[in-house]
Amino acid sequence: MVVEMHAGLASDGGSKLKMLLTFVDALPNGNEEGIYYSIDLGGTNFRVLRVEVGAGFVIINQKVQQQPIPEELTKGTTEDLFNFVALALKDCLEGEDGQDGKRALGFTFSFPVRQISVSSGSLIRWTKGFSIGDTVGKDVAQCLNEALANCGLNVRVTALVNDTVGTLALGHYYDEDTVAAVIIGSGTNACYIERTDAIIKCQGLLTNSGGMVVNMEWGNFWSSHLPRTPYDILLDDETHNRNDQGFEKMISGMYLGEIARLVLHRMAQESDVFGDAADSLSNPFILSTPLLAAIREDDSPDLSKVRRILQEHLKIPDAPLKTRRLVVKVCDIVTRRAARLAAAGIVGILKKLGRDGSGAASSGRARGQPRRTVVAIEGGLYQGYPVFREYLDEALVEILGEEVAQNVTLRVTEDGSGIGAALLAAVHSSNR
Ligand code: ADP
Known part of the structure; x- marks a missing residue:
């Protein structure tokens, strides 16, 4: 990043x-x-x-x-x-x-x-x-x-x-x-305050503050370091903006349900976990991200909510508990990957700003004098899906380390x- x-x-x-x-x-x-x-x-x-x-x-x-x-x-x-x-x-x-x-x-x-x-x-x-x-x-x-x-x-x-x-x-x-902002809703994007002298493409840019907000358009981020699964490729092929918004397609609300749907569809093709009633899994975008969230957050012992969603939305009746557990697991993995990638992106911004704790020199401060850093965050996925939020927060601490993470706050701005x-x-x- x-x-x-x-x-x-x-x-x-x-x-x-x-x-x-x-x-x-x-x-x-x-x-x-x-x-x-x-x-x-x-x-x-x-x-x-x-x-x-x-x-x-x-x-x-x-x-x-x-x-x-x-x-x-x-x-x-x-x-x-x-x-x-x-x-x-x-x-x-x-x-x-x-x-x-x-x-x-x-x-x-x-x-x-x-x-x-x-x-x-x-x-x-x-x-x-x-x-x-x-x-x-x-x-x-x-x-x-x-x-x-x-x-x-x-x-x-x-x-x-x-x-x-x-x-x-x-x-x-x-x-x-507050030095940066991130939105994770239907789509995703981020901006942050950059020093004008670091904006090489616009030389001679002068501002009173010496800084300017840069809109990253990070939904379009791509790097060969990002592991791409066959499901990401299938999803990309389905969209009208192929080869664009690659990061967004792994992270945001418009796509997470669909990635899970593609995984479940493959499972239905290659096994009999769903019996022979899984035709609806071949319908693109039939599983929305709020449904994926509801599946992941079903904490009833018999996963009754999952059963209802499979029945009502995917027309899969009577999926056994073992299959319902598998569906929860798929939704969990898709959620977790998205949240962790978003966290990694945020750390990328902090690193660019010299606020990730990796180089005291770059922040101009001696070790032991950490700077408080706030990142404003909003969007339906972060605000409406607690498990996504937990995974993102957890990954941020994991990447930054507890000491540095103590000085970094994600603040929801309604x-x-x-x-x-x-x-x-x-x-x-x-x-x-
Ligand atoms: P937008 O980004 O379209 O301006 P929002 O920030 O409200 O609007 O985000 C809406 C998106 O957030 C929805 O498309 C949906 O994918 C996702 N979303 C909203 N509520 C939830 C929820 N409870 N669980 C999971 N995803 C949600």
């Missing part, structure tokens, strides 16, 4: 890790005051947030509106999509007292963007089922600003960010030792991607 991080920072295209510049060089620290808004587009849900901050480390008031994006808008025109988004914000602002001057908006846009400044960037390509041809290459912040103006709203995008950057911002708001974007809107509206 560290080798690839260096390569991605050295040149564009130098690694499968894109290591994208975010132009975020200042993070919230608790001194922000006022009312800010954010729009979060690109996750499972589209969300509009209103965040009132002040009085130090307090979020006074928070209002969230959440709704799915209508399917037809994901394949329509740029104008229709951004008008929909702007109207949702207008709804949220309904009944608000008018404020003097423009209001600042953080726009969490979780698609690959080539950032030009903290508040502008052009779409590289759509992902996650969106395909609106005329948006590619356009400045998405400008598209939203135009739609907001058309709706008669005096609101302007002051921070255009990726969801991980929002998570890092909220983590930093609560705790200034709704970080949205709230963090509003906080970044605050930081970047007042000082530039």
Whole structure:
């Protein structure tokens, strides 16, 4: 991971890790005051947030509106999509007292963007089922600003960010030792604060803080050192983005259930553990990750929940206890590998930052003076699946060693991607 991080920072295209510049060089620290808004587009849900901050480390008031994006808008025109988004914000602002001057908006846009400044960037390509041809290459912040103006709203995008950057911002708001953020939900990604002089591909980059948040796009990480099983290859073949997002396909919620399904399918083909009622195991994505989690977490002595899931979802009736145990074991192994790989990725970031305890010299500190390090983390898989969380936490301690691990905290930042974007809107509206 560290080798690839260096390569991605050295040149564009130098690694499968894109290591994208975010132009975020200042993070919230608790001194922000006022009312800010954010729009979060690109996750499972589209969300509009209103965040009132002040009085130090307090979020006074928070209002969230959440709704799915209508399917037809994901394949329509740029104008229709951004008008929909702007109207949702207008709804949220309904009944608000008018404020003097423009209001600042953080726009969490979780698609690959080539950032030009903290508040502008052009779409590289759509992902996650969106395909609106005329948006590619356009400045998405400008598209939203135009739609907001058309709706008669005096609101302007002051921070255009990726969801991980929002998570890092909220983590930093609560705790200034937060140096990185990781999301493990349907997909996975990470960002961290890099020194500008280490960003070789952008020489002469100057920031007030001497640092900048780098969006790693780590879901696309790949290395010949990663052991790939036949099931990983089968899974990759099934996806529309073959040969891409290799790390994500081993780790995130969109895929874990499917990896287990592929293993069980092979078992059904090569043995009679499932009798002759295992046809449904040949259906791709029939086993979702929440089901895999429910199987792994069934602690009843006769694995009755596993029996029910096999019956209802996989149409396998009457699997004997021995077979049910085997299914639990497969789900356990898939979960454990994912969690341990994610932990290894986090240690990669800590190593790059000189905070993994391996070289006191690189952190500029003498031995015996460890630095506290916080990594903000969120996402449905980490937050909703306790066994995954346990395995990840356990692996982190195992790799770092107990002494170093004592100084490393993973901190869950609920709704970080949205709230963090509003906080970044605050930081970047007042000082530039
Ligand atoms: P997104 O990443 O899509 O924006 P989330 O962070 O909420 O949204 O992650 C949702 C994903 O997390 C789901 O697709 C699912 O795979 C996984 N997930 C959610 N809840 C659970 C759970 N209880 N057990 C296992 N996986 C879960």
